[in-house]
Amino acid sequence: MLPLHLSKRFVQRCFPPANRLLTSATTTTTGDRRSSSPNQPPPPPIQVLLTESAGRGVFATRSIEPGQLIHTAKPLVSHPSISSVDKVCYLCLKNTPKCSEFQVEKVVFCSEECREQAKGFYEVEKEADWSALIAYCRTRGLKYPFLAKRLACMVISGVTSAECLDILQPARLSAEMISQMEEELCLLRGAFEDSGMNDKQLTFLNIEWYAGVLARIRINAFRIELAANAYEDLLALAAASVESEASVGNAVYMLPSFYNHDCGKTLYSSGFYEVEKEADWSALIAYCRTRGLKYPFLAKRLACMVISGVTSAECLDILQPARLSVEMISQMEEELCLLRGAFEDSGMNDKQLTFLNIEWYAGVLARIRINAFRIELAAHSYEDLLALAAASVESEASVGNAVYMLPSFYNHDCDPNTHIVWVENVEARLKALREIEAGEELRICYIDASMDRDARQNLLSKGFGFECNCPRCMSND
Ligand SMILES: [Zn+2]
């Protein structure tokens, strides 16, 4: 399966418990709008409203352009993954070298600002010995108890209230889940008690609180994948078409292992760009623009990579291809003609272009078709992308987990109009994937959108507890 790029969450199917908040829905959209001074940024063009079928939802208050940043969101609580704890900022999850001047014992901070903000609850956290909880979670592959631990430290230090997640929709918990939580709670409470906390400080820390927090984290936590951190994202970013409209591009994500045989400095070199810039792409661009096609640009980029020797012509063969109709193939012949023509006109010879026939092109397009994700170009220029790619050797996909308020109100769609990106830290950026009209509901995809209908339905039902009735699912796509 391809890596999950987007978020995991849940549709609020039931009436939310905190529906009183919704009578003044717009106040939940802006956080702080006490003053309307001209220096304040305008409120985001959204409001949280009740939907007919899915509880709360987020709606556009005016039209939104493709690629537009709709709003950002800071987490209510975040925690690095255990393997990233000495590599990313303890608070904002930004990639941070170990020798950071803000290193404190075992954790690192990216800046004085983060260290200062985390001071109160880090003081609480560092007093306790978490090794038993860590060992417990590691053997069971659990991540969410760390978010609960962080939240408990925040409550104890007084920076947040014990009820701060109550507004979020909880998952339904089974008796077995609750009994497992009792073990986790025991380890959590034990660590605090051993560090000298008294009963009064830990009053809130009972099974009702813990189970309530975990039930909310379970369906509202986002796995944070920094665009500039994940290896496969980098490759995808580098492979994404520079000509894509606005800041939204397309990319095919592949397994990192698949790149092992030829991942070297050459992969990040500008070799393929040299090939690409020699040719005149205006005919292909015009053709694609009038038809709204994006994938031929990925095929073009791939062809440049093959010609320059950084990848093989067969590199996508491991991906599952889509079934193509005769009409689709005949359209592809036109695209191929434009692609090959541009290379030929730039002086490439037949030998260099041997691979570039309709079988190759159709095979690539068939794979791109079901494996391409719309992605955000995190960097501002092609050079930035290459620099980012060259700077990273990390292959770990997820740097941590976080729970947000507003992003938790977004409902799911298998063909979403909005997505979430994390550029360099835990701050979530919600961006429009296409033009959105005033009044339209903004939806994100909780899962890997490239999966087929059955796989999506299965994952959404098991992981998030609902049956998806989005237009894409209804059309059996
Ligand atoms: Zn930080």
Ligand SMILES: [Zn+2]
């Ligand atoms: Zn769907």
